[in-house]
Amino acid sequence: MGGKLLCDSTTVAETFQTSSPTVPWRDPKSAPAALDAIEAVDLVDQTTTTAWDDVHGLEEQQRRHLQRLHAKGILWKHPADDSSSSVSVVFRLSHGGEVSADGNCLFTASQKAMAGSGTAPGFDARELRRRTVRRFLEDFRSVGAEEREAIEEAIKHMYAPDLKNGWGIHVVQEIKLLAKKSDRLALDSAIDELLQLGVQREMAAESIYKERCIPVNDDPSWAKYMSISGSSDDEYDIITLQYTEEGLLSVDENREGHAAAFGDDIAIECLATEFKREIYVVGVVLELITMSP
Template sequence: MGKLLCDSPVAEKFQTQSSPSVSWIDPPPAAVDAIEAVDLVDHNELVATTMTWDTVLGLEDQQRRNLQRLHAKGVLWTRPEDDDSSSQQRSVVFKLSHGGEVSADGNCLFTASQKAMMGTSAREIDARDLRRRTVARFLQDFGSAKMEEKEAINRAIGNMYAPDLRNGWGVHVVQEVKLLARKEDRASLDSAIDELVHLGMQRELAAESIYKERCITVEDGPSWAKYMSISGSPEDEYDIVTLQYTEEGLLSIDENRYGHAAAFGDDIAIECLATEFKREIYVVQAHGSDAMVDEDNCVFFLPHRPRCQICEPPFFLFMKGTGWCGAGADHYEPLIAHPSSFVSSEKVAMVL
């Protein structure tokens, strides 16, 4: 609902896809202190929350086999900057199982993270509070960053949410521009659009003109913070408006009239979460045959490190990868990490 499709021959051919991933600045080397005993999960709750990989929907055989191997053999995590491989206390093997489905309502990064951190200090925090803390952490770190670092962050945000529509078409078929409309301005925006329509302008072009003129473009740190605060609830200050373009021009406008759209978590948000909880976050992508990768290489671990000292073990999130541009899907699911003692790096499925 609230979506305008342009009168274009390609309008029916394309669907929304997630924005390209752009990582924030690499963190400084962490001064890692001793990490306390690993107890990631409440095992009484695992029976009710975890799923065997046989029962997880939407997986191809090659994905399922690799994920079963991760659970059976585990992945080896060692404290960063610790080269003493003989120190068993500093290495932990995690056996990864699926933590159950989460709602695809735009808040999945935060919902999945809350489930993945079961048994830790984040247990009582809900998804909305995780979103709030993520934005607060970003604003604090962005505010204290040097000018050149702020400029790099602003460029990354602009590339994701306000791309240069003259470039990038060799990689992307559809590009999106994210705008923020203040909820209290909806009536005046509609009135201005109607005025242009009465003057003979097509509805979608009139809407594009007014939204671009009067709404906030997500193109820098302050606007990203406003955008990432949006959870799709009536309490949000802004609604997300999405302009979709092909190389031929405007494709569609998602006006989000009822304010249900939430800001999807991105790499910047994941790094802020990692920093807030002083732990690494690994996004595990399992690709199917459409990604044209062989079975031995169809699982990827994408690390997001905190911009501070690491004080707790990592947690893990899951994405069912797609073949589109070699990227992942836009839905996060929780992984539950079952810790076990270190035996040998040769016997695990993967060394992180």
């Protein structure tokens, strides 16, 4: 089972206006006996955590909200259990360390969290990425046609959107393409040929990449995309085409091949399923928390 907890500053502020920051959450639907059974646990070893006061890069408002979340805790109840007698758990939000703000952040944060809890001490971030992709492919093959179609629609929405729609929500939309590292010289040559014909650089690059690269729009291409860690060992490089409603905005050719695929909702779900854990992403500072029910 996997899930996410998204907390923006506004929501957190409204929540704490009427709640004491020192009183743990209580489920109003639970019976008194169940309330007494609520157990408070920490997410990580307190001997290795850092107080929110000492975390760099936070705005003061963010720091206050995180301190209150730490003091109050987060009530967790199994989503499939509607019983009034079920036992809930209050988790404490702690800072377990910093990770680089790159495409590998989901996996490096997960590796730190699981290594600290002893769940996966021998795994590095790239191995967690590989396990996530493998879990996705196994689960995708096991679901019915309707669910497979829904998953592929979600992939298209994220990485191959219909540029005729969505402009009421987005100012910029991106299309992700996969270029084989071994094809980069041939792609450059094809772009140069168009340049010699007088085509502008970005228009030439857009044309060649869309014609010759793999769009991320189904399960095999998602697996290829999510396998990319920005390493020289990757088979593919990520090409990003950015559009506004008026047309092409920019082409990120990722010449050095350092761009990594950010863990998306599908990856979070697969990672959680693979290790039988709950994963919550706190949107205040994009910190990752893992929970073991």
